[in-house]
Amino acid sequence: xxxxxxTLSLIAVFILSVNLSxxxxxxxxxxxxxxxxxxxxxxxxxxxxxQSKSESxxxxxxxxxxxxxxxxxxxxxxxxxEEDYEPIHFRIIDNxxxxxxxxxxxQYKGSVDFYxxxxxxxxxxxxxxxxxxxxxxxxxxxxxxxxxxxxxSIV
Amino acid sequence: xxxxxxxxxGFLSLLILAGCVGGGGNKQLTGISNEIQADSDNIKxxxxxxxxLFSSPVEILTIINQDSLMFDSKYLNSVEKREKYIxxxxxxxxxxxxxxxxxxxxxxxxxxxxxxxxETLKRMCGEVNLSTEINIELIEKLKGNVNSIDTLIKYTDxxxxxxxNDLEKNNRQNEAAIISIGAYIECLYLSVNxxxxxxxxxxxxxxxxxxKHAFTNLYHYCKQFISNKDLINSFAYLEQINNNxxxxxxxxxxxxxxxxxxNHLIISGGITTVISESEFKLFxxxxxEIRNSxxx
Numbered sequence: 001x002x003x004x005x006x007t008l009s010l011i012a013v014f015i016l017s018v019n020l021s022x023x024x025x026x027x028x029x030x031x032x033x034x035x036x037x038x039x040x041x042x043x044x045x046x047x048x049x050x051q052s053k054s055e056s057x058x059x060x061x062x063x064x065x066x067x068x069x070x071x072x073x074x075x076x077x078x079x080x081x082e083e084d085y086e087p088i089h090f091r092i093i094d095n096x097x098x099x100x101x102x103x104x105x106x107q108y109k110g111s112v113d114f115y116x117x118x119x120x121x122x123x124x125x126x127x128x129x130x131x132x133x134x135x136x137x138x139x140x141x142x143x144x145x146x147x148x149x150x151x152x153s154i155v
Numbered sequence: 156x157x158x159x160x161x162x163x164x165g166f167l168s169l170l171i172l173a174g175c176v177g178g179g180g181n182k183q184l185t186g187i188s189n190e191i192q193a194d195s196d197n198i199k200x201x202x203x204x205x206x207x208l209f210s211s212p213v214e215i216l217t218i219i220n221q222d223s224l225m226f227d228s229k230y231l232n233s234v235e236k237r238e239k240y241i242x243x244x245x246x247x248x249x250x251x252x253x254x255x256x257x258x259x260x261x262x263x264x265x266x267x268x269x270x271x272x273x274e275t276l277k278r279m280c281g282e283v284n285l286s287t288e289i290n291i292e293l294i295e296k297l298k299g300n301v302n303s304i305d306t307l308i309k310y311t312d313x314x315x316x317x318x319x320n321d322l323e324k325n326n327r328q329n330e331a332a333i334i335s336i337g338a339y340i341e342c343l344y345l346s347v348n349x350x351x352x353x354x355x356x357x358x359x360x361x362x363x364x365x366x367k368h369a370f371t372n373l374y375h376y377c378k379q380f381i382s383n384k385d386l387i388n389s390f391a392y393l394e395q396i397n398n399n400x401x402x403x404x405x406x407x408x409x410x411x412x413x414x415x416x417x418n419h420l421i422i423s424g425g426i427t428t429v430i431s432e433s434e435f436k437l438f439x440x441x442x443x444e445i446r447n448s449x450x451x
Contacts, residue, residue: 030324050211050316064205066375068368070218094410094425101412101420114420118427119365120410121372 026056029144038146040078040111046150049075054146059085059130059137064123065147071119076150078111085130085143086110093123115154207376209335209369212258213312215342219349219362226263230348231256232341232450234275243283244385247330248449250279251337254315258338259345261311266301269311273297283330285318293317328380336389337449339373342366343396344446347439353432360435364428367400392445399438404429 032038032054057063069075079090087108092101100122103109108129128143232252240246257272277294293314300306315338322331343366350359374397377390408424415421430438 027324030320050214050312053206053208055206062204066205066207066372068208068210068372070210070214071365094422096410098410100410100422106418109418112418112420114422117421117423118425119368120422120425121368 026142026144029054029056029146032144033146033148037082037144038078038080038148040080040148043076043150046074046076046152049149049151052146052148054144056142057126057128057145059128059141059143062125062127063145064125066121066123067149068119068121069116070151071116073151073153074113074115076111076113077124078148079124079126079146080110080148081128081145082143084132085128087129087131088126088145089129090124090126093125095121095123205375205379207372207379209339209372209376211312211315212255212338212342213261213308213315215339215366215369216255216258216262216345217308218365219346219359220262224263224349224359226260226265227348228265228268230345231259231268234271236450237275237279240279244333244388245449246279246283247333247385248337248389250276250283250285250318251334251339252341252446252450253279254318254334255338255341255345258311258315258342261304261307264304264307266304266307269307270298270301273301280318285321329383329386332377332380332386333389335373336377336393339370340392340396340442340446340449343442347435347442350435350439353435355429360430364403364430367403367428370397370400392449395441395445399434399441400428403434404431 033052038054053065055063079088081088088103088110089108090103091099092112092114093099101112101114103112124147126145126147128145130137130141130143232249234253237249237253240249253272253276257269257276260266260269260272273294277291293310297307297310297314300310319331319335322328322334343363346359346363346366350357350363353360370393374393377386377393381387381390406427406429408427410422410424413421413423
């Protein structure tokens with residue numbers, strides 16, 4: 001009996017640690033942008049823009065990315081998460097809080113292209129929706145979120 | 156004993172259930188309609204949910220660099236000063252300065268000078284435990300490509316982000332912030348000194364004015380992690396620069412979005428910052444003083 005109790009205690013500790021680890025930092029997201037899980041169409045003659053980012057984020061929590069876009073350039077932005085956690089809702093908002101783009105109107109498409117006339121600081125609001133009907137959603141469930149940005153100058 | 160077992164089984168069941176409560180306070184355990192959770196307006200944001208991203212020194216100096224500009228090494232921080240930086244704080248700030256100097260050399264296609272700065276950075280990064288295997292590999296790639304300008308620029312850019320990302324992933328945001336402050340101040344110092352003569356339409360001055368956005372992002376980024384004396388000290392430099400920027404005139408134009416085709420936008424309008432001649436002179440003086448106190 002003592003052995004049974006010990007086993008049960010170990011299982012309890014294991015379950016507790018699994019629940020706690022769902023809110024912890026996830027190193028697998030470090031390189032998410034460079035994995036095949038990050039899907040983005042070929043940027044062609046665009047160059048990578050340094051402010052790309054991959055993070056471990058909580059599902060259904062809103063995150064804001066404040067990004068400076070240099071003027072007179074064309075941009076391609078790709079935003080992705082792990083397959084089971086799609087879709088992603090994102091909005092591009094200017095510093096006057098005006099929504100410039102909402103991917104909800106485009107079936108939650110994970111990318112957008114734009115030309116920026118003047119250098120501006122722009123907010124990209126992102127929520128990983130995880131709409132999969134079959135997915136169990138533990139509290140604080142985390143997944144990888146990546147933003148990749150490419151640009152090219154327009155002379 | 157049986158009762159105790161039952162207690163444990165009940166306890167385990169509760170633990171499992173606790174783990175399966177819907178994330179973000181949603182009522183359903185499984186599945187959710189897009190309409191419910193897509194309503195981002197009602198979600199509360201905390202400071203830690205905001206990520207401030209900013210340009211690299213290469214990106215800053217590339218937009219400032221014009222064909223007619225001449226490389227001038229007298230504005231760079233000499234690599235010989237490296238040994239003077241003993242305290243960790245001075246080392247981090249000047250790693251930032253040297254990263255900007257390396258970027259300046261790369262953008263101006265000065266491979267010999269770039270090589271010197273790489274060697275200096277390699278040593279300094281080693282002294283502050285920043286030499287991860289990947290960093291060393293990247294430096295070696297850089298050193299092997301100093302004569303291929305496009306590759307040099309590309310790897311210099313990657314190197315800056317690699318240093319910052321490595322520090323962030325190891326919870327060393329304070330150091331990442333101090334290095335970034337050093338790099339940004341050096342970029343601004345090099346930029347203001349590239350201006351030969353003030354004119355309202357001087358392209359470099361217009362670009363320097365645009366850097367207000369990047370400095371604002373860096374300011375907020377640093378503010379999130381301000382927890383030690385060293386960052387407070389370098390943050391004071393940033394505050395001085397931001398104060399300068401806040402005094403410049405802003406011309407606000409309503410942002411317009413034009414949709415083109417399926418998924419392409421044209422975003423026009425926004426804020427233009429204008430620096431007057433007297434403001435520019437004062438700004439240049441302030442930046443030089445700050446920069447020289449860092450590299451002394």
